[in-house]
Amino acid sequence: GDSVTQMEGPVTLSEEAFLTINCTYTATGYPSLFWYVQYPGEGLQLLLKATKADDKGSNKGFEATYRKETTSFHLEKGSVQVSDSAVYFCALSDRRFSGGYNKLIFGAGTRLAVHP
Amino acid sequence: DAGVTQSPTHLIKTRGQQVTLRCSPKSGHDTVSWYQQALGQGPQFIFQYYEEEERQRGNFPDRFSGHQFPNYSSELNVNALLLGDSALYLCASSLVQGANTGELFFGEGSRLTVL
Numbered sequence: 001g002d003s004v005t006q007m008e009g010p011v012t013l014s015e016e017a018f019l020t021i022n023c024t025y026t027a028t029g030y031p032s033l034f035w036y037v038q039y040p041g042e043g044l045q046l047l048l049k050a051t052k053a054d055d056k057g058s059n060k061g062f063e064a065t066y067r068k069e070t071t072s073f074h075l076e077k078g079s080v081q082v083s084d085s086a087v088y089f090c091a092l093s094d095r096r097f098s099g100g101y102n103k104l105i106f107g108a109g110t111r112l113a114v115h116p
Numbered sequence: 117d118a119g120v121t122q123s124p125t126h127l128i129k130t131r132g133q134q135v136t137l138r139c140s141p142k143s144g145h146d147t148v149s150w151y152q153q154a155l156g157q158g159p160q161f162i163f164q165y166y167e168e169e170e171r172q173r174g175n176f177p178d179r180f181s182g183h184q185f186p187n188y189s190s191e192l193n194v195n196a197l198l199l200g201d202s203a204l205y206l207c208a209s210s211l212v213q214g215a216n217t218g219e220l221f222f223g224e225g226s227r228l229t230v231l
Contacts, residue, residue, distance in 0.1 A: 004158075041224070042224060043119075043206065043224040043225060044206070044208075046219050089159075103161050103164060103172050103174075104159075104161065105161070106151075106158030106159050106160075108156070108157055109156075
């Protein structure tokens with residue numbers, strides 16, 4: 001079945017460092033891809049998304065490009081801040097079901113800790 | 117505009133008991149999904165409700181059941197609790213018209229501990 005694999009954490013960086021969190025997927029067909037973020041004590045929030053190959057999603061300085069040839073959707077940010085400390089989840093939407101039902105398949109999550 | 121609200125936020129049960137968790141979707145949303153997030157893991161899809169019917173179901177036993185009410189709110193029921201049911205239960209709402217957008221709005225979750 002469909003699945004998402006993320007790099008294991010925790011990822012520990014100093015403020016203003018470059019961030020990459022790797023995500024690869026296995027899917028039948030052409031899924032939509034997402035990054036969700038979970039800040040401490042809060043629910044998951046959609047960070048960015050891409051719905052087709054070569055699309056780039058971006059938000060709050062984060063970017064990810066849908067690479068069909070490598071089945072990847074790596075998350076990047078040029079300069080992280082302490083406030084970016086959170087758990088990041090890569091996910092795909094199974095689009096085989098009719099009616100628009102949005103079932104998401106998540107990776108295990110990658111914890112990011114940014115120090116001043 | 118209220119987001120997704122869940123209750124209770126924390127609860128403790130013993131093995132064999134039953135639990136009911138509640139969810140009110142974001143205003144205007146008509147579809148509710150439930151996810152189980154074990155410690156250190158990503159959320160796992162339990163089931164999804166639209167028009168008061170279960171539309172999709174993940175790989176969870178029949179001990180897990182749900183309901184959606186006419187006002188779109190939803191309940192998750194778990195019977196005969198096992199230690200392994202200890203987890204954060206997340207409710208997410210969306211619009212069915214948002215086909216394939218995948219933009220789910222999540223509540224903060226109900227943390228269930230089974231002793």
